[in-house]
Amino acid sequence: MQFVLHRAKKKLQAIVLKVSDWAIFIGLVLIGGLGSSYYMLSAGNSLTALNVGPWSTWKHEGREDADPYTRAHFARSGTLNLTTDIANTYLASSDSDGLKLHSSCEYEISGSNLEASWWSVTALDDQGRLINNPSDRYTFTSDTVAISPDGTFTITLARDARPGNWLPTGGAGRLALSMTLLDGAAAISGDTEAEAEKINLPTIKRVACR
Amino acid sequence: MTLHPLAERALGLLKRLASIRPDLRLVLAALAAMGILHICATLAAPYLMGRSAFERLSPMLPVNSLVVLPAVTPENQPLPFLTPDVRYAMCRYDTAQTPVSVGVELPGKGWSLALHTPKGDNVYAATGEDERVTSLRLRILPTTERFMGLTPEALGVADTSERPQVVRSDRGIIVLRAPDRGRAYIPLTEAALSQFKCAAEKVR
Numbered sequence: 001m002q003f004v005l006h007r008a009k010k011k012l013q014a015i016v017l018k019v020s021d022w023a024i025f026i027g028l029v030l031i032g033g034l035g036s037s038y039y040m041l042s043a044g045n046s047l048t049a050l051n052v053g054p055w056s057t058w059k060h061e062g063r064e065d066a067d068p069y070t071r072a073h074f075a076r077s078g079t080l081n082l083t084t085d086i087a088n089t090y091l092a093s094s095d096s097d098g099l100k101l102h103s104s105c106e107y108e109i110s111g112s113n114l115e116a117s118w119w120s121v122t123a124l125d126d127q128g129r130l131i132n133n134p135s136d137r138y139t140f141t142s143d144t145v146a147i148s149p150d151g152t153f154t155i156t157l158a159r160d161a162r163p164g165n166w167l168p169t170g171g172a173g174r175l176a177l178s179m180t181l182l183d184g185a186a187a188i189s190g191d192t193e194a195e196a197e198k199i200n201l202p203t204i205k206r207v208a209c210r
Numbered sequence: 211m212t213l214h215p216l217a218e219r220a221l222g223l224l225k226r227l228a229s230i231r232p233d234l235r236l237v238l239a240a241l242a243a244m245g246i247l248h249i250c251a252t253l254a255a256p257y258l259m260g261r262s263a264f265e266r267l268s269p270m271l272p273v274n275s276l277v278v279l280p281a282v283t284p285e286n287q288p289l290p291f292l293t294p295d296v297r298y299a300m301c302r303y304d305t306a307q308t309p310v311s312v313g314v315e316l317p318g319k320g321w322s323l324a325l326h327t328p329k330g331d332n333v334y335a336a337t338g339e340d341e342r343v344t345s346l347r348l349r350i351l352p353t354t355e356r357f358m359g360l361t362p363e364a365l366g367v368a369d370t371s372e373r374p375q376v377v378r379s380d381r382g383i384i385v386l387r388a389p390d391r392g393r394a395y396i397p398l399t400e401a402a403l404s405q406f407k408c409a410a411e412k413v414r
Binding site: 021025028029030032033034036037038040041062063064066068069071072074075076077078079080081082083085086087091117118120122124127128129130131132136138139141142143144178180182183 | 236239240241243244245246247248250251252253255256257259260261262263266267282283284285287289290291292293294295296319320322324326329330331332333335336337339340383385387389390391392
């Protein structure tokens with residue numbers, strides 16, 4: 001009787017060992033396969049995305065010959081993007097020091113002589129929704145921004161009113177900035193990291209936090 | 211024979227590695243399976259992830275007709291990241307029955323016209339130039355070759371008009387973007403947007 005029990009116990013142990021091996025195998029495959037895919041769709045890599053300071057863009061956005069990662073990224077976001085043949089859309093979710101943008105802080109977006117025929121900067125929440133504010137201010141373009149005599153401009157991102165180019169952030173929580181450059185020759189040709197360093201984009205400086 | 215301590219340690223390591231050979235095979239199999247899953251998940255993502263921009267906009271856009279969208283506001287933002295830096299006029303085209311004619315003038319810099327397929331690709335895009343009006347005439351034909359009516363020449367009519375640029379696409383959305391130049395320019399911008407022509411051609 002004891003011998004039978006011992007054999008059954010051994011058999012059960014072998015089955016549990018095999019099942020746990022398979023469970024570990026499947027778990028690793030799922031985490032590795034789906035996780036790496038998710039990462040590549042969200043952040044991209046040097047082949048698909050271009051990072052210039054806090055700004056990032058997808059190199060083959062809106063193009064017919066876009067790679068599968070770019071396609072999946074924009075299918076997930078459900079946006080309608082212009083091709084990189086004529087425009088570049090940059091997104092920033094952190095400041096120039098790498099800290100996440102948040103509505104509890106005040107930021108200065110400073111730039112000059114952007115190489116584009118037309119550009120715009122829009123403040124959004126991290127889901128891409130506009131931030132409700134009584135002033136109905138959501139965006140500045142190269143036509144509407146107040147530029148200093150030396151050609152520089154500063155846009156202030158803050159909860160409360162500020163003089164000059166002010167974009168209200170309300171109580172949106174995490175923020176994202178969208179910048180579109182139309183016919184930006186430098187932006188479009190910036191296909192490698194070395195070229196990216198030559199692209200002149202605004203800096204985002206944290207001024208204060210509450 | 212005595213071995214050097216380092217050699218002994220190396221031998222021990224080799225023996226241990228040899229003993230886990232079946233596990234190495236398992237690791238390789240896991241890596242291969244991860245790769246396959248990664249490729250499948252990436253390729254399937256566009257079909258599995260939510261509604262595309264085309265699907266979201268389709269209900270508000272009648273086929274082959276122009277719609278000038280109201281200014282984008284937090285209460286009226288049909289797509290995420292659709293920014294109010296431009297005003298939009300859209301036309302959902304479908305060339306299943308007839309070709310679609312598009313006529314538009316881009317009065318200056320910041321203006322753009324783009325044809326987006328349901329997958330989000332731009333099959334055609336153009337921008338306006340500074341202090342120059344860019345006139346665009348497009349004829350959108352289906353991607354498959356089929357009879358789309360007689361040409362004016364075949365009907366014995368001399369066609370003296372400038373030939374439009376031909377773009378091949380079955381379905382999609384044409385988006386005319388007009389830059390926001392401030393409140394004072396809103397009536398001018400809206401008037402220019404409403405000049406955008408997008409209509410199905412009459413087949414003879």
